[in-house]
Amino acid sequence: MAGKGKEPSFEEALKQLETVVARLESGEAPLEESIRLFEEGMRLSGVCRKRLDEADRKIELLLRKPGGVSHETEDESDLPGKDE
Structure with missing residues (x-):
């Protein structure tokens, strides 16, 4: 897994997390490794x-x-009751 130092990017962390989850879900890891x-x-x-x-x-x-960027589109601003 990741060593000490710089935190991984989102994508790197997600990929590592998926690997960890797959290993845990396999049920093949011994107890101590599962805890780690x-x-x-x-x-x-x-x-x-x-x-x-x-x-x-x-x-x-x-x-x-x-x-x-606006939260509403031009079409939404024309809807009845929009300004009520």
């Missing part, structure tokens, strides 16, 4: 969650910027 794999899976899950949260915050900031 579970711990590694939790760490990788945290990395993925952190990366997704960062992306979500960045998207929210971009949407709030002047000239950013």
Whole structure:
């Protein structure tokens, strides 16, 4: 699994997490290895969650910027009751 140092990218962490899950689901790992794999899976899950949260915050900031993407399309603004 990943060594100490720089955290993996989202894609790297997800791929590693999928490998860990497959190994655990196979049922072939001894107890001690299963515990170690579970711990590694939790760490990788945290990395993925952190990366997704960062992306979500960045998207929210971009949407709030002047000239950013609107949350509604032109067609939606013409719907009855939209401004009620």
